[in-house]
Amino acid sequence: MxxxxxxxxxxxxxxxxxxxxxxxxxxxxxxxxxxxxxxxDSPSPIVVVLSGSMEPAFQRGDLLFLWNRDKAAQVGEIVVYNVKGKDIPIVHRVVRRVEVVDKKTGSRDMRLLTKGDNNVADDTELYARGQEYLDRKEDIIGSVRGYVPCVGYVTILLSEYPWLKKVMLGLMGVMVVLQRE
Missing domain, CATH: 1.20.5 (Single alpha-helices involved in coiled-coils or other helix-helix interfaces)
Known part of the structure; x- marks a missing residue:
């Protein structure tokens, strides 16, 4: 070696x-x-389901493919969103749409309320302080358009067990050295 x-x-x-x-x-x-x-049209076109809040639709470790070109999310659609001040995206279903009209400009914006399929209550407790709904343009990363089961579990293992990253890097290094022989 x-x-x-x-x-x-x-x-x-x-x-x-x-x-x-x-x-x-x-x-x-x-x-x-x-x-x-x-x-x-998404900053993160592929995400991994990190919790069981969307079971049975998605399991922990499923790899989701996102699409953000359709700006009008419908009730029942599964979206991925970011909460202001937090880095981890959340995968939940739209349970209510509210159209808000700006009184000054007359522009219309879509607001969404989400909920995990496996959760009892909606997501208002997860949103930023004082936020009752998600803004479709600002908060939504994308809508789920496809998935591959279990493939993202490697990501979960690497984030939950940091020592595993070192072991994997060490194994890759050993494989490179052994390949030379």
């Missing part, structure tokens, strides 16, 4: 090639993410 590391250090061209290949993989993944973001 150490002889492989010494060989990499003695051959800078091979080391640079591996670094550039790794950078290419990362930049490709980033470009794919950004392309999906533009196509879906």
């Amino acid at each position: 150490f002889s492989d590391l010494a060989a990499l250090a003695s051959n800078p061209r091979q080391s640079l090639s591996q670094i550039l290949n790794f950078a290419l993989v990362l930049s490709t993944a980033f470009m794919m993410w950004k392309t999906l973001s533009v196509i879906a």
Whole structure:
């Protein structure tokens, strides 16, 4: 193992090639993410279900695909939204739509009330202080258009067990070294 590391250090061209290949993989993944973001008109076109609040529709660990081009969310539609001041998106169903008219400008805005299928009460307790409804334009990340079951569970494991990230990185490093032999 150490002889492989010494060989990499003695051959800078091979080391640079591996670094550039790794950078290419990362930049490709980033470009794919950004392309999906533009196509879906969502800052986060793919999210993972983190809790059981939407069971039986979605289970913890399901990977959701979002679309944000349809601006008029309907009652019954499942949306993903961000709460002001919190980083974790929430996946819940729209249970009420309220149209608000600005008295000064006459413009109409859509407000939404959401609830998890597995929850007893609506989400008003989850919203920011003083907020009764979600603003469709500001708070909603996207509407769920598809999902893949269980695929996102790796993300949950890595966030709940930080030591697992180190183990996985170590295993990848060992695999790279063993691949050289």
